[in-house]
Amino acid sequence: MSEIYFVCREDRQMLDKLLGEIPGLIDDLAITICRQDRTGKGGMKISSGSDEQPMPFNVGASDAGDYLRNELNTWARLVCEERYISYDGSDSVVGVSVWLRKNLASLAMTQGAEDALPGIESAMRRCRRAMDIPPEDEVAWDPEKLEEARGSELNAAAIALMRHQLGAEDLNARRVETLRKAGKLEPVRLVACGKRTIAVYRLGDVLDAHEQFPCRQRKMSA
Secondary structure (H helix, E strand, O other): OOOOOOOOHHHHHHHHHHHHHHHHHHHHHHHHHHOOOOOOOOOOOOOEOOEOOOOOOOHHHHHHHHHHHHHHHHHHHHHHHHHOOOOOOOOOHHHHHHHHHHOHHHHHOOOOHHHHHHHHHHHHHHHHHHOOOOOOOOOOOOHHHHHHHOOOEEEHHHHHHOHHHHOOOOOOHHHHHHHHHOOOOOOOEEEEEOOEEEEEEEHHHHHHHHHHOOHHHHHHHO
């Protein structure tokens, strides 16, 4: 007896493609959720001295991620119930997407699965919209403004995004982490963001370490 598919071949191929894009989408979404550079056109939120502000948190991006998680979990649960199979993937969004892609045939043979493609596609679009943040206007940093900013507390990704204004083109997130691993830089605190831990640095400390321990010098001493 042949199995009945509730999802046509073209839609199965599209589902396979979309599920394969989810790991990269989740990585980008995590950066948006925890980003410190901006949460909109209003500019950075920082803490300086005793005037401390909470770490920026993009609620819209977080909600979009939860929506995608719920959508994927719903289909995984339905497949297990309708097809009498056990779920053996991880509980992360990426884990569920990988499991669904591996069990795509079972999903396609699950009654009601014709709604899987539009549902998952809509949830992914919502995530992408949450990451579509308008670019900041370029700001020329004079020495006085730069001196004031040295007390700012930012994560490595935010500092890297500011490297043009700082006049340090090679100061990327990897460079910041390399300085930390080499013992040349210490974060002022660690902030929990979901299952991730974000290191927050004082901008002045990063600039000093970047200047005192140039890349060429580190290579020569290696």
